[in-house]
Amino acid sequence: MSRTALSGSELAGRLRDRDVSVAPAVLNLLEDASRREEARELLVALGPGVLGGEAPGHIVGVTGPPGVGKSTLLGALVAVWRAADRTVAVLAVDPSSKRSGGALLADRIRIAGPAVGGPGRFIRSMAARERVGGLAPATRAAAQVLAVAFDVVVVETVGVGQSETEVAELADTVVVVVQPGAGDALQFLKAGLMEVPDLLVVAKADVGAAAQTTLGEAQAALHLLGADDTAALAVSALPPGAGIAELAQALDDHRARTDGPARRLATRRAGALADFISEYGAQGLRAVGGRRGAERILIAQSPELDGHSLVEMLALQAGLDQTS
Numbered sequence: 644m645s646r647t648a649l650s651g652s653e654l655a656g657r658l659r660d661r662d663v664s665v666a667p668a669v670l671n672l673l674e675d676a677s678r679r680e681e682a683r684e685l686l687v688a689l690g691p692g693v694l695g696g697e698a699p700g701h702i703v704g705v706t707g708p709p710g711v712g713k714s715t716l717l718g719a720l721v722a723v724w725r726a727a728d729r730t731v732a733v734l735a736v737d738p739s740s741k742r743s744g745g746a747l748l749a750d751r752i753r754i755a756g757p758a759v760g761g762p763g764r765f766i767r768s769m770a771a772r773e774r775v776g777g778l779a780p781a782t783r784a785a786a787q788v789l790a791v792a793f794d795v796v797v798v799e800t801v802g803v804g805q806s807e808t809e810v811a812e813l814a815d816t817v818v819v820v821v822q823p824g825a826g827d828a829l830q831f832l833k834a835g836l837m838e839v840p841d842l843l844v845v846a847k848a849d850v851g852a853a854a855q856t857t858l859g860e861a862q863a864a865l866h867l868l869g870a871d872d873t874a875a876l877a878v879s880a881l882p883p884g885a886g887i888a889e890l891a892q893a894l895d896d897h898r899a900r901t902d903g904p905a906r907r908l909a910t911r912r913a914g915a916l917a918d919f920i921s922e923y924g925a926q927g928l929r930a931v932g933g934r935r936g937a938e939r940i941l942i943a944q945s946p947e948l949d950g951h952s953l954v955e956m957l958a959l960q961a962g963l964d965q966t967s
């Protein structure tokens with residue numbers, strides 16, 4: 644296997660050619676601790692400086708409590724995107740096990756029906772960090788590089804509050820999914836414990852009045868927070884489905900009205916800081932002068948630098964450089 648495996652720079656070339664068939668090999672590389680130098684090659688070769696701009700794919704973060712219907716919804720969305728001939732990668736961050744794979748994956752494909760298997764789409768479960776919903780550096784890296792080849796890259800994470808902040812460190816558009824009748828997420832939102840998402844979705848609209856009531860509460864909460872740019876909508880992902888095409892449209896609309904490169908730059912810096920902390924811990928953070936110091940260092944770097952090089956710059960400044 645490793646004999647015929649494509650190298651980091653070969654994979655980068657394939658992704659630049661928008662060859663989505665290499666996605667499994669790319670993920671294998673990013674998750675293989677023994678191939679870090681190659682992973683570095685891949686990430687650097689796909690940075691905005693080398694690409695001549697930001698990766699074109701739309702990176703969408705979808706988060707919400709377990710059982711709310713995220714995976715089912717994504718299955719339905721993938722079908723809409725594929726019908727429009729868009730290529731889609733879904734990275735599902737699984738909080739329950741280090742390396743889940745099999746069962747969950749099969750589940751998703753079964754839920755979404757035959758439309759979800761086949762060319763142009765790629766679905767992978769990835770390990771979470773220890774903390775629930777915590778994003779591993781490999782997930783962030785995967786989203787960044789897959790966005791070079793795929794039209795849409797979705798990262799599904801579990802949780803409310805913290806996970807929403809983490810997904811905001813990598814996504815162009817953040818979607819929070821809530822249950823009909825369950826006010827938890829809305830309480831978090833109102834209390835300012837959760838960043839305002841770009842889109843708020845009430846799932847399981849087919850249950851009836853409770854979903855409409857929750858939608859009304861969500862809209863009221865967003866209005867109170869002055870978040871009038873955040874669209875709220877109710878969807879049903881079970882056949883025949885309702886609101887799925889509207890959700891796909893709302894995602895496109897959000898992307899069209901945001902400054903994509905500015906947001907990418909902000910997420911790249913925030914992600915690099917998170918990756919740096921995940922690798923070097925509190926000691927590393929102290930060595931760069933805390934978050935403030937780290938942010939100063941990051942802002943001083945070229946906007947064209949890839950996320951991996953940003954982490955290296957932080958490590959260098961901290962005197963922790965281990966790359967050679």
Ligand SMILES: Nc1nc2c(ncn2[C@@H]2O[C@H](COP(=O)(O)OP(=O)(O)O)[C@@H](O)[C@H]2O)c(=O)[nH]1
Nearest residue numbers: 709710711712713714715847848849879880881
């Ligand atoms: N009634 C109804 N049930 C749904 C809907 N979407 C998902 N479910 C059900 O909710 C449960 C959890 O769904 P899942 O997609 O695995 O949730 P996740 O944990 O957020 O990914 C499953 O039993 C689904 O069949 C929906 O739109 N309507």
Ligand SMILES: [Mg+2]
Nearest residue numbers: 713714715799
């Ligand atoms: Mg799920």
